[in-house]
Amino acid sequence: MQGQDGWFPYPSSRPLRLIPPIVLAYIGDAIYEMAVRQYLISKPGLRPNHLHRAATSLVSARAQSAILSFLESRLTEEERDVVRQGRNAKSGSVPKNADVLEYRHATAFECLVGYLYYANQHDRLRELIGQGIEYKENHVES
Template structure:
């Protein structure tokens, strides 16, 4: 891992910025793998997975699985002061979703793809 890839060097909001894209990619890959459908239907299904409310609700399935290091990253993301105000979410849901996204960005930078896929599956009830 190069110095630039060290996830500990990034702010929690930068990790969340990256993690937002990683989480959406996980959702898109999952939805496309289920069935070949029109793009509009795929998009609608992805939207139900990637909004702040859904991420916040799914968090309860995720928290017991996190290592102490992962929990610390989640908390850094959750507690970060964002300059933007959520338009379609409660502030508490938005903060928890930011924590989830920071964790996903962190794991992506660490190259832990299997861990990302497992956590995404557990969060969304895709794996027991």
């Protein structure tokens, strides 16, 4: 079941201000992954065997870190605060394919996505994800 704006309508079991940043990052990771997959499927002529590679180029820790760096000047003070909390959150895991700084920035980006989702700021969420994907698509690394 989806809500009218396309997002699942399940509220958090606690007030937003009491959700730990790492939990916001957990849901943010899933929401961002879904947004990327929807974006890729909307593109004409994309073959199924290229979907995984294309998605990975947008959802990797390196990509999320670059997107956050691009978006930071566009964030409100409240959003910057959420990013700071996400960046400083202790995840308890070791990054596999990224350095620690990229991993922390990726976690901060996912935290922001989760925060905007639970704050019901879905238009802002779509705006930032759209800007981030557009930026990353136009700044492909060699």
